[in-house]
Amino acid sequence: MPIAFWCVLIAIFLPYLGTSIAKFTGGGFGPRQNHDPRAFLAGLEGYRKRANAFQLNSFEVTPAFAAAVIIAHVVNNAEPSTIDRLAIVWVTSRLLYLIFYVADLALLRSLAWFAGMALIVALFVVSA
Template identity: 65%
Template structure:
């Protein structure tokens, strides 16, 4: 199992870290809210809403990252070191993205998101 494959698992799990932050970070989530969590999420504002948005973005980007890692491995033209470094950089960008989202640093968040997307593209260019 390569470092890049472990990074795919991390990318899959990172949105759930945001789920925990969303539900318990604001101190408002209890058993009553668990009966209708979507209504709870619809009513969020501020920090909780940003955590939920970061969660959704994580679910959106994880498949593209997983595909890029798998394709890079299958193509076999990029070195394993390159693939692993790109994967670790992507996970780092996702962690920074979550921090930026939670801190409400919108411009920096967009820049970090752009870096993450460029890293996904880099898997393909490294495999040419």
């Protein structure tokens, strides 16, 4: 299986890294909060609130990334190694996005987001 497909699997699970930071660092989440975890997450502040925002953003962008990877492979105009590299860099951009989001480095976070979106576009461009 191509590396890019493994990157799609990683992308599917990346949101849960954000929610784990939001729920399980700093305490406060337990069996009682698990009855209504969305209410718990909505009441967070600081880095935990930003980690939850990363989770939500990840659920929004992952389908576009997955589609770009699959389309790039189906069209078969790009070298598989190029697709793999773009996918790896996309995952890296998302990890940086998480780090910058949690650290409240807004400009760097936005740059990482734009880089990720540019990589999705790049996957389409190399396939054209």
